[in-house]
Each structure stands twice: as structure tokens, then as C-alpha cells.
Amino acid sequence: MSAATTPSSRPTVTEREARQVAEAAREQDWRKPSFAKELFLGRFRLDLIHPHPLPADDDVQRGEEFLAKLRDFCETKIDGSVIERDARIPDEVITGLKELGAFGMKIDTKYGGLGLTQVYYNKALALVGSANPAIGALLSAHQSIGVPQPLKMFGTQEQKDTFLPRCARTDISAFLLTEPDVGSDPARLATTAVRDGDDYVLDGVKLWTTNGVVADLLVVMARVPKSEGHKGGITAFVVEAASEGVTVENRNAFMGLRGLENGVTRFHQVRVPAANRIGPEGAGLKIALTTLNTGRLSLPAMCVGAGKWCLKIAREWSAVREQWGKPVALHEAVGSKISFIATTTFALEAVLDLSSQMADEDRNDIRIEAALAKLYGSEMACLMADELVQIRGGRGFETAASLEARGERAVPAEQILRDLRINRIFEGSTEIMHLLIAREAVDAHLSVAGDLIDPDKTLADKAKAGAQAGVFYAKWLPKLVAGPGQLPRSYADFHPSGHPDLAAHLRYVERTARKLARSTFYAMSRWQGRMETKQGFLGRIVDIGAELFAMSAACVRAEHLRAADEHGREAYQLADAFCRQSRIRVEELFGRLWSNTDDLDHKVVKGVLGGAYEWLEQGIVDPSGNGPWIADAAPGASQRENVHRPIR
Numbered sequence: 001m002s003a004a005t006t007p008s009s010r011p012t013v014t015e016r017e018a019r020q021v022a023e024a025a026r027e028q029d030w031r032k033p034s035f036a037k038e039l040f041l042g043r044f045r046l047d048l049i050h051p052h053p054l055p056a057d058d059d060v061q062r063g064e065e066f067l068a069k070l071r072d073f074c075e076t077k078i079d080g081s082v083i084e085r086d087a088r089i090p091d092e093v094i095t096g097l098k099e100l101g102a103f104g105m106k107i108d109t110k111y112g113g114l115g116l117t118q119v120y121y122n123k124a125l126a127l128v129g130s131a132n133p134a135i136g137a138l139l140s141a142h143q144s145i146g147v148p149q150p151l152k153m154f155g156t157q158e159q160k161d162t163f164l165p166r167c168a169r170t171d172i173s174a175f176l177l178t179e180p181d182v183g184s185d186p187a188r189l190a191t192t193a194v195r196d197g198d199d200y201v202l203d204g205v206k207l208w209t210t211n212g213v214v215a216d217l218l219v220v221m222a223r224v225p226k227s228e229g230h231k232g233g234i235t236a237f238v239v240e241a242a243s244e245g246v247t248v249e250n251r252n253a254f255m256g257l258r259g260l261e262n263g264v265t266r267f268h269q270v271r272v273p274a275a276n277r278i279g280p281e282g283a284g285l286k287i288a289l290t291t292l293n294t295g296r297l298s299l300p301a302m303c304v305g306a307g308k309w310c311l312k313i314a315r316e317w318s319a320v321r322e323q324w325g326k327p328v329a330l331h332e333a334v335g336s337k338i339s340f341i342a343t344t345t346f347a348l349e350a351v352l353d354l355s356s357q358m359a360d361e362d363r364n365d366i367r368i369e370a371a372l373a374k375l376y377g378s379e380m381a382c383l384m385a386d387e388l389v390q391i392r393g394g395r396g397f398e399t400a401a402s403l404e405a406r407g408e409r410a411v412p413a414e415q416i417l418r419d420l421r422i423n424r425i426f427e428g429s430t431e432i433m434h435l436l437i438a439r440e441a442v443d444a445h446l447s448v449a450g451d452l453i454d455p456d457k458t459l460a461d462k463a464k465a466g467a468q469a470g471v472f473y474a475k476w477l478p479k480l481v482a483g484p485g486q487l488p489r490s491y492a493d494f495h496p497s498g499h500p501d502l503a504a505h506l507r508y509v510e511r512t513a514r515k516l517a518r519s520t521f522y523a524m525s526r527w528q529g530r531m532e533t534k535q536g537f538l539g540r541i542v543d544i545g546a547e548l549f550a551m552s553a554a555c556v557r558a559e560h561l562r563a564a565d566e567h568g569r570e571a572y573q574l575a576d577a578f579c580r581q582s583r584i585r586v587e588e589l590f591g592r593l594w595s596n597t598d599d600l601d602h603k604v605v606k607g608v609l610g611g612a613y614e615w616l617e618q619g620i621v622d623p624s625g626n627g628p629w630i631a632d633a634a635p636g637a638s639q640r641e642n643v644h645r646p647i648r
Contacts, residue, residue: 030443035358035552036368040441040545042480042517044510046491048364049552052560053357055119063120066101070124073100074131081400083132084415087258094172094214094647097139102128104168106143107152111164118294118356125298126305133419134259136302138172141210144295145288145427146173147217147238154236154279154287163217163238172647174211174241176265177221177288179204180633186221186285189234190633191267193222200224200237200277202245202270205633213251213261214647215241220267221284233282237272241646245270247638256418264631266638292427294359296370299423300352300377306420307345307381310388313411314338317392328391337387343578344380346571347550350557351376368440369549375433376546378423385417431535438538441545442531444472445524473521480518485510494559499569500576502555508583509548516544519593536598540589547582547589554578 030037035048055063077096083089097103105121107113116124121143129136143149148167151159167173182188191204202222212218218239226232239246250264279287318329318338328334355369389396392413395403400410424430457465484490485507494502520541524531531538558575562568607613 030365032363032365034365034368036372036545036549037365037440037443039513039548039552040368040516040520040541041444041476042514044483044485044506044513044552046506046552046556049354049358050556050559051563052354052556053361055117055357055360059117059120059360062114063116063123066105066114066116067120067123067127069100070102070127073097074128078128078131078135080132080412081410083134083259084412085401087253089132089135089138089259089261091647093135094138097128097135098169101169102139103142103172104148105139107148107164107168111160112168113148113164118297118359119353122297122301122304122352122356125301126308129302130305130309132259133302133306133416134257136298136305137257137260138211140298140302141175142167142173144298145175145219145291146211146215147219148173149291149295150219150236150278150287151238153290154283158275159238159278167217170648171216172211172214173217173219174209174215175219175288176206176209176212178206178208180207180631186234189221189223190635191220191222192635193224193235193237193272195224195227195230195274196271198274199271200274202237202239202267202272203635204267205635206265206267207631207633208252208262209248209265210260210262212241212265213248213263213643214645215261216646217241218246218265219278220272221288224281231281234284235281236278236284236287238276238278239267239270239272241644243270243272246644247640247642248644249638249640249642251643254422256415256421263643268635268637293367293370296374296427297352297356297359299427300348300373301356303377303381303420303423304345304349304352306416307341307348307384309416310384311338311341311345313413314341314388314391317411334391337391339577340581341384341387343574343581344384346557346574347554347578347582348377348380350553350575351550354553354556368437371428371433371437371440372542372546372549374427375430375437375542376550378420378426379430381420382417382424385413385420389413389417431539434539434542435535437542437545441542442520442524445521477521480514480521483510483514485512485514494555496562499562499572502558502572502575502579505551505576505579505583506555508579509551512544512548512586515590516541516548519590523593534598536596536601537593540593544586544589547586551579551582 033045033048035045038045038048073096078093101114102124104111104113105116105124106118107115109115125136125140128139146167147163151163155163163171177186177189179190182190191202191206193200193202200222202220204222206212206220209215209218218241220237220239221234222237224230224232224235245268247266247268248263249266252260252262252264254260254262278284315329315338318334319327321328323331329338351369351373355366355373358364358366358369392411395408395411396413399414400412404410428436487507490510491503491506494506495504523534523537523541527534554575558568558571561571
């Protein structure tokens with residue numbers, strides 16, 4: 001059997017090997033400052049985010065002009081109820097978006113794109129996502145993680161000249177990494193790309209290929225076998241979706257995002273020119289993760305749009321719905337929910353705009369900021385949508401079509417709750433984001449003391465690491481004792497006359513950042529090599545950091561708006577209320593660092609998996625169908641109809 005026809009097989013890897021693959025894909029160096037990284041180390045570097053960075057005037061003009069055109073298109077050409085009813089975005093809508101340039105928002109003008117900044121790209125996604133979230137997902141998957149972004153960062157000039165003009169105006173792209181039995185553990189990737197002359201031959205199956213059903217171009221991650229002259233490893237390729245041997249076997253359906261063109265794609269002996277390889281062999285995961293550093297900002301952009309809509313509906317509905325002689329908004333139980341939606345929307349937009357502008361300026365390393373924005377945005381948006389459904393009561397549970405049929409306003413509150421739910425899973429689940437951010441947050445510790453807790457290191461290595469750690473901690477730990485957060489006059493410019501005292505919140509952030517760093521150090525000292533297994537603890541550490549980042553961004557945004565005379569008083573009120581709400585959550589998280597049921601939960605889980613509690617499941621019927629839990633993804637020719645449908 002030739003190299004070109006050798007079938008792929010799923011690699012068998014240990015837990016340690018899987019971690020090594022993920023670690024090798026990380027960016028190892030911090031060449032630029034990072035506000036969030038410093039925050040986790042107990043250093044509150046307000047100077048990195050204040051004064052609030054601003055876009056250039058010509059970027060603003062170009063962005064605003066496009067937003068005006070996009071708003072008109074959304075209001076006149078997009079009917080979200082039709083997409084929800086038919087579970088499909090009409091072809092004419094997609095064609096209209098192409099003509100508008102929406103598929104080339106992030107692509108440079110020299111390739112036919114619009115060349116928008118990250119700030120305005122996100123504003124556009126928030127706008128179009130409010131018309132229908134499936135359209136936002138379509139545009140985001142195409143530009144944030146599809147062909148344009150990795151080529152922009154890692155492609156050759158020839159690849160850019162060949163593919164970017166197509167992506168800017170005519171072609172739709174998709175990103176294919178996940179497999180039926182591979183999610184966030186890429187070491188087990190089974191799709192192979194075997195070198196054969198001037199080509200690679202791809203075999204394998206990819207799952208949950210957003211845009212895959214309608215895509216013209218695909219970014220595919222595949223494993224290249226190591227051989228003489230070939231480093232091998234997980235590698236990225238640009239693949240023509242119409243290539244022989246590419247079959248879209250299914251268009252998947254979900255609880256939300258009903259217009260999403262997401263499918264299962266099989267590759268059987270698909271020949272891909274070596275010229276279509278992005279970067280060197282083995283660089284695929286690094287390319288994917290680096291692309292996501294800014295690509296993740298697209299998701300919180302749509303969460304911000306959802307928050308704005310939730311606020312609008314909550315305000316309008318709560319003003320007209322009366323109970324016991326007054327609008328429901330004036331009842332404290334409902335009013336607290338409206339306050340949460342308003343303040344959280346303000347904070348999410350502050351986090352998004354700040355992170356996006358820093359990405360545009362490229363003067364800060366924003367890998368943690370972008371990850372925090374994704375994590376925090378996806379979690380808080382779901383909470384806001386849930387609160388909106390509760391505020392609407394029975395009408396919140398009723399579909400928009402049903403409301404309209406009986407003569408009431410068609411408000412799709414239940415739909416937005418369904419549509420937003422995937423964001424806690426998309427582009428890294430909340431659980432994976434916790435671990436990813438935690439790894440970056442403790443990077444400084446591992447860089448000096450990692451060998452101390454590595455079981456494979458020699459005594460000499462451990463001794464050397466111990467000496468390095470001693471020097472680092474001798475300088476670092478004393479700085480965690482006191483700081484400007486304990487000085488009453490610190491950050492005084494955030495307490496202008498007649499406004500709430502945001503300076504007090506920034507002092508709290510500074511003090512709490514030091515407390516967070518001390519907690520992390522104590523945990524590393526206590527658990528050492530077992531630290532990575534304490535996922536509950538690490539998740540709470542990250543959640544505290546997310547709250548502190550959001551508080552900082554909210555205060556900086558409020559001061560920026562005040563200085564610019566743009567709703568400054570109201571912005572200060574929102575920031576103050578948000579920070580007070582956030583501080584309550586932070587204190588609860590700190591309490592749960594050391595007082596929790598993590599160990600007891602582990603024992604219960606072992607009992608569940610061991611069948612000790614099967615008796616608890618009695619008294620029901622299981623409506624699930626038959627079939628395997630995970631579909632067979634063995635390589636080979638497709639036995640199913642190709643449902644690929646390019647839009648022209």
C-alpha cells in the first residue's frame with residue numbers, strides 16, 4: 001500500500017503526551033505587556049489601559065460609513081423570523097452581504113476587502129448578530145477563524161494573492177479541527193495528510209464544521225506522519241471544498257442558531273497541493289491558537305449585541321406591564337434583574353472595546369484579555385437572556401411566532417436564550433477556557449519553578465529551578481503585601497465632583513489582584529504538581545480575574561465617556577453599580593476557593609461512574625434513540641449523499 005493510500009488511524013496518546021502537544025502549541029514568550037497577565041500576578045497596571053486607547057479618525061469614518069450601510073441592509077433585507085422558521089439563511093441575504101463587502105470586513109483593501117479595524121468589525125458583528133445570530137456566526141466563522149485570518153498572519157504572499165480576494169467578495173470559508181471523538185484534545189487528531197509528490201493526501205472526518213455546508217474554501221487541520229525529510233505533526237491546509245473526495249455528509253441541527261450551516265465533512269483521498277499548506281509541518285495548532293487570540297473577540301461582540309437587545313426589550317416591556325398598581329420594573333424583584341442587564345451590558349461593551357482597540361494597536365499581548373472576554377461574555381450573556389425570559393414571564397417562554405399569531409408583539413426572547421447557549425461551548429468551552437487562561441496566568445510561576453514539580457526532571461534540574469524560584473519569589477512576594485489600593489487618594493481622577501466614586505473600585509481591584517496572586521502562590525505551594533488537577537480552584541481563580549478585568553474596563557470606559565462629554569454621568573452610574581455587583585461575586589468566589597465540595601464531588605462522581613447510584617435512576621423511561629454515543633469516523637469513501645451547496 002502506497003503512502004498516499006495508507007488509511008488514517010486514531011493515535012493512542014497518554015495524558016502526559018496530550019498535555020505536551022497542547023503546551024508545544026502555546027506561544028511561549030511574552031514580547032509585549034499584558035494587563036490581564038499582570039493582574040493575575042498581583043500587579044495592577046492601570047497605565048496599560050488608561051487613558052482609554054482610541055481609533056484613528058480615518059478608521060472611525062470608514063467604520064461608521066460601513067455600519068450605516070449594514071444597518072440599512074439589516075433593517076430592510078433580513079427577516080430573522082424567516083430564518084428561524086425555515087432554519088436557513090436565504091441565499092439572497094448571503095449574496096447581498098457579499099455585495100456589501102461584509103465577507104471582507106477584516107481583509108485588507110489591497111485584496112478587495114474593507115480593511116475595518118477589530119473595533120468596527122466587532123461593532124458590525126454585534127449589529128448583524130442582533131438581526132439574526134446565525135448570520136453573525138456565518139460572518140465570524142468565515143473571517144475570524146476561517147481562511148482570511150490564518151492567511152493574514154501566517155500565509156505566503158502567493159497564498160494571500162490567490163485566496164484573500166476570493167474570501168473578500170465571493171467565497172465562504174470554514175475552519176475544520178473538531179472530529180467525532182476529538183474536541184479540545186488535539187493530540188488524538190485522526191485526520192491524516194500524507195505527502196505524495198507535490199501534494200498531500202487527506203483522509204478523515206470532521207464534525208461541527210460551521211459554514212462547512214456552504215463553504216468554498218476550508219482550513220483543515222490534519223496530522224502529517226513523520227518521515228524522512230518531514231517533521232510531521234498537526235498541520236494546517238487550505239482545501240477547495242469542491243475537491244474530489246470531499247463530502248458533506250450531514251447538515252447538523254441544533255437547539256439554537258437554526259440558520260447555521262454546520263455539518264459533517266469527510267475527506268477520502270483528497271489531493272491538496274503542498275503550496276496550500278499554511279506554515280511549516282507541525283505548526284497547525286500554533287496557527288489555530290494564535291488566530292484565536294483575536295478571533296475569540298468576535299463571539300463576545302455578539303454577546304454585547306444580545307445584551308443591548310435584552311436591555312431594550314426589558315425596558316419597553318417592564319414599563320407597560322403592570323402588576324399591583326405599578327409597572328413591574330418598579331417592583332424590586334424585577335428591577336434588580338433590569339439593573340443587572342444594564343450594568344452587565346455596559347461592562348461587556350467596555351471589555352470588548354478595550355480589548356479590540358488594544359488588538360488594533362498591537363502594543364499589548366491580548367491573548368488573556370481576548371480569552372477573558374470570550375469566557376465572561378458568553379457566561380454573562382446567557383444570564384442576561386435568562387433574566388429577560390423571566391421578566392417576560394409566560395411570554396418569555398412563548399415563541400415569537402405564537403405571540404404574533406394571537407395578536408401580540410413577536411418578541412423572540414426564548415430564541416435568544418437558545419441562540420446564546422452555544423457560546424459557552426463555541427471556540428473553547430467555559431471549562432477549557434478556565435484551564436487555558438489559568439495556564440497563561442501561572443506562566444510566570446512555571447517558567448521559574450516548573451521543573452520543581454515536573455516528575456521527569458533530575459535532582460540537578462530541581463535544584464537549579466529551586467534557586468531560580470528563590471530569586472523570583474524573594475522579589476515578587478513582598479510586593480503583594482501593600483500597594484496603592486490601600487491609599488485613600490489613589491486613582492483620584494476617577495472621582496470627579498458630582499459623580500460616583502469609581503476610584504474606590506479601582507483601589508479594590510488593586511488590593512484584590514494582590515490577594516488573588518497570593519492565593520495562587522499558596523495553592524501552588526500546597527498542591528505543587530497536583531495543581532493542574534485542581535480545576536475547580538483554577539476556574540474560580542480565573543473567574544475572579546475576569547471580574548477584576550471587567551471592573552477595570554468599566555471604570556476606564558466611564559471616565560473616557562465623561563471626558564468626551566458622552567453620557568458621562570450615566571456611564572459613571574452604570575460602572576459604579578456594576579462594580580458593586582461584581583465585588584459581591586468576587587467575595588463569594590474567594591470564599592469558595594477554600595470552602596467547597598470539590599473533593600466530595602469527586603467521590604460522588606466515582607460512585608456514579610461505578611454504578612453505585614443506578615437505583616436513583618429508576619422510575620423513568622429514556623426517550624433517547626438507539627445507536628452509538630460517538631459516530632464511527634473510520635476513514636474511507638463516503639456512503640452518503642453530498643449535501644454541500646455553494647452559494648453563487
